[in-house]
Amino acid sequence: MYNFLSSPPRSLYMPFFRSACITNEYLQLLFLKKVYQISKADIKLGTLTKSATVEELLEELKKNLQNKQFKPTGFNPSLLPDKEWIVNVLHSLWPSNSYFSMGEHQINQTIDTQ
Secondary structure, three states: OHHHHHOOOOOEOOOOOOOOOOOHHHHHHHHOOOOOOOEHHHOOOOOOOOOOOHHHHHHHHHHHHHHOOOOOOOOOOOOOOOHHHHHHHHHHHOOOOOOOOOOHHHHHHHHHOO
């Protein structure tokens, strides 16, 4: 089912196949469109400007999805997706999030050191 969901026509952006979150239950939720999903075409690769754990990033993603009344992630708290998936989804939806954007203080420090 993973290949079906990640290939055309669905072409969903999926956590790595070997991620703990990839369970039959999660794949069924994706298939039934009961959890948040994003297409590969809508992904914008992100790079963190400050360090964060997988748990912190996932919590940020969940909070933002809930605030926008999007569907939940569907992840079991003990079976997490890979960090790259979370970073890229979060960045695709909210590129100005504090995990990606440099604040004025950081920008000034960067300019001062050049």
